[in-house]
Amino acid sequence: MTATKRITIKATRFDPDKDEKPRLQTYEIPFSDDSMVVLDALNYIKGHVDGSLSYRWSCRMGICGSCGMMVDGVPKLTCNAFLRDHWPRPITVEPLNNFPVIRDLVIDMDDFMHKLKAIKPWVIRKQPVPLGGGAFVQTTAQIDEFRQFSQCINCMLCYAACPVYGLNNEFLGPAAIALARRYNVDSRDEGLGQRLPVLADAEGVWECSFVGECSVVCPKGVDPAKAIQQTKLDTTMRFVLPFGNRD
Amino acid sequence: MPRGWWTRRSNYFWYIVREFTSLPLALWLLWFLLEIRRAQDGPSGYHPHSSLGFVIFSVIVLLFALYHSVTFLSLAGAILHFNVADRPIPSQLIVLSQFAAWAAASVVVGFVLIYFAR
Numbered sequence: 001m002t003a004t005k006r007i008t009i010k011a012t013r014f015d016p017d018k019d020e021k022p023r024l025q026t027y028e029i030p031f032s033d034d035s036m037v038v039l040d041a042l043n044y045i046k047g048h049v050d051g052s053l054s055y056r057w058s059c060r061m062g063i064c065g066s067c068g069m070m071v072d073g074v075p076k077l078t079c080n081a082f083l084r085d086h087w088p089r090p091i092t093v094e095p096l097n098n099f100p101v102i103r104d105l106v107i108d109m110d111d112f113m114h115k116l117k118a119i120k121p122w123v124i125r126k127q128p129v130p131l132g133g134g135a136f137v138q139t140t141a142q143i144d145e146f147r148q149f150s151q152c153i154n155c156m157l158c159y160a161a162c163p164v165y166g167l168n169n170e171f172l173g174p175a176a177i178a179l180a181r182r183y184n185v186d187s188r189d190e191g192l193g194q195r196l197p198v199l200a201d202a203e204g205v206w207e208c209s210f211v212g213e214c215s216v217v218c219p220k221g222v223d224p225a226k227a228i229q230q231t232k233l234d235t236t237m238r239f240v241l242p243f244g245n246r247d
Numbered sequence: 248m249p250r251g252w253w254t255r256r257s258n259y260f261w262y263i264v265r266e267f268t269s270l271p272l273a274l275w276l277l278w279f280l281l282e283i284r285r286a287q288d289g290p291s292g293y294h295p296h297s298s299l300g301f302v303i304f305s306v307i308v309l310l311f312a313l314y315h316s317v318t319f320l321s322l323a324g325a326i327l328h329f330n331v332a333d334r335p336i337p338s339q340l341i342v343l344s345q346f347a348a349w350a351a352a353s354v355v356v357g358f359v360l361i362y363f364a365r
Contacts, residue, residue, distance in 0.1 A: 073255065098248075141333040163259060166248040210322060211262045229326040 007031040007083055008090035009041050011053060014101050022101065024092065025050075031083055038078035038093060039067050042105075055105035062219055065155030069105050070094040075157035075217045096160035098169065112156060115172055118198050119180035124191025142187040149182035149227055151220040158214035158224050170203040174214035174224030177205060181227040184234070200235045208232075265318050268311035275308040320345040 006028050014022035027045050039057055046053050057067040060079045067078045072092050083091070099107035129136075158174035165171045180199055183189045199205055208228045215225040253259040278296075286293050323345040324338030 139333070141330075144335070163248065163252055166252065209262075209266065211259065212322075213256070213258050213262075215325075216258060223325070226325040229322070230328050233326060233328075 005031040005087065007041070007087050009038075009045065010090055010092045011042070011045070011105065012094045012101075013053070013104055014095075015103055016101070022094075024094075026090075031087055034082075034084050036083045038069070038071055038076075038081040038083065038091060041083060041091070042078065042093065053105075054103045063153065065153030068096055068155040068157050068160070070097060070160065075160035077155060077157070077219050080219060096156055098160055098162070098166040099156070107156070109156060111169060112154070112159065112173065112176065115176040116154070116179065119172070119176050119195055120191055121179045121183060123183060123186060123189045124194060125188075126190045136188045138187055145185045145187070146182045149178045149185075149222055152178055152182070152222045152224075153220055155219065157217045157219060158222075161213040161217040163211055163213070164208055168203070168207065171207040172198065172201075172204050174208075174228065175222075177208075177231060178222050178224040178227040181231055184231070196235065196238070199231055205231045205235065261318075265315060268315040271304075271308050271311050272315065275305065316349065320349060 009027045009029060010024045011027065012022045013019070013025045027049055029041055029044050029049065031041075039060060042053065042055055042057075046055075055067070055069070055078075057079065058064040059066070062077055062080050065077070068075060069078050070076075070093070071078060071081045072086065073094075075096055078093070093105065095101045095105045095107050099109065099111070102108050152175055154175060156175070158178075159165050162171075162174055165173050177199065180195050184192045184195060205228050208225075210225060210229060212225045215223045218224060253263045282295065321342055324342040327341050329336045329341070
């Protein structure tokens with residue numbers, strides 16, 4: 001019988017009511033299965049070692065976007081970060097960069113929620129279509145225009161990776177702009193004119209200097225950097241084209 | 248953000264290098280504008296700046312310019328989006344076309360400079 005391997009997890013602990021600043025707490029846990037991910041390790045700690053550790057999670061399969069954290073300094077979904085890729089080295093788990101911390105590994109996402117609402121992430125029609133008006137028909141090519149951007153799960157990894165947002169949190173940010181583009185290029189949508197004032201604002205797409213790290217860390221292949229650059233091109237073309245091309 | 252944020256990941260570092268290359272490039276172009284102004288007195292009164300220090304500076308700036316241009320053009324595939332017959336043109340093809348245009352423009356500029364300098 002072989003002895004179970006063990007792995008060291010260093011997790012951020014922070015209670016704003018008691019602590020002046022965050023600190024790392026070390027836990028040593030069994031690494032019993034090569035399919036274990038960082039989220040499994042946190043769940044083991046919470047269930048068997050220290051029930052006071054706070055973090056968000058839900059689906060465990062890279063769909064809900066809840067379990068994003070800094071794993072050894074890189075923003076990752078902890079349900080998709082395997083312990084085997086780090087063992088035997090210790091793993092440091094911290095809350096996502098660039099966000100206020102509510103407690104331990106839990107970040108405050110309110111800022112993003114306000115920005116998401118500002119870009120109106122829903123299909124906008126100039127004239128409402130009655131329920132009995134029939135289905136919107138789209139070709140495969142029309143769906144392909146926005147499919148990639150619609151994969152965003154609001155996990156906030158892109159915001160944690162973005163130094164522009166880290167330096168100026170007024171910046172609209174990668175996910176919000178990618179989601180705005182998802183609707184702007186949807187053939188059913190007519191809301192570009194309503195989103196443009198937010199997107200073309202000084203804190204909108206033009207704040208981005210194309211670091212590109214948002215697209216590197218995105219777990220769903222959304223490529224927010226591409227969405228931002230293409231929106232820059234769109235806003236420029238609308239500025240130089242005749243008035244008839246603006247709505 | 249900590250002051251040394253750009254040293255934490257290689258992508259951040261190379262991004263800062265890409266942005267920094269604009270600075271020496273701008274300085275060299277300022278000098279170039281001054282040279283054009285000096286050249287307006289005609290060929291007899293014009294003596295180009297050719298000290299060893301300046302040649303070394305120019306070579307370094309050339310390397311910076313090449314790095315900036317290559318990284319900029321490589322990103323074109325993410326920026327430009329064209330459809331032909333309802334199908335998007337592959338980003339690699341867009342990048343290739345940018346490099347081809349760059350090479351063609353360099354040949355034209357080089358030809359004009361060399362031809363008219365004779």
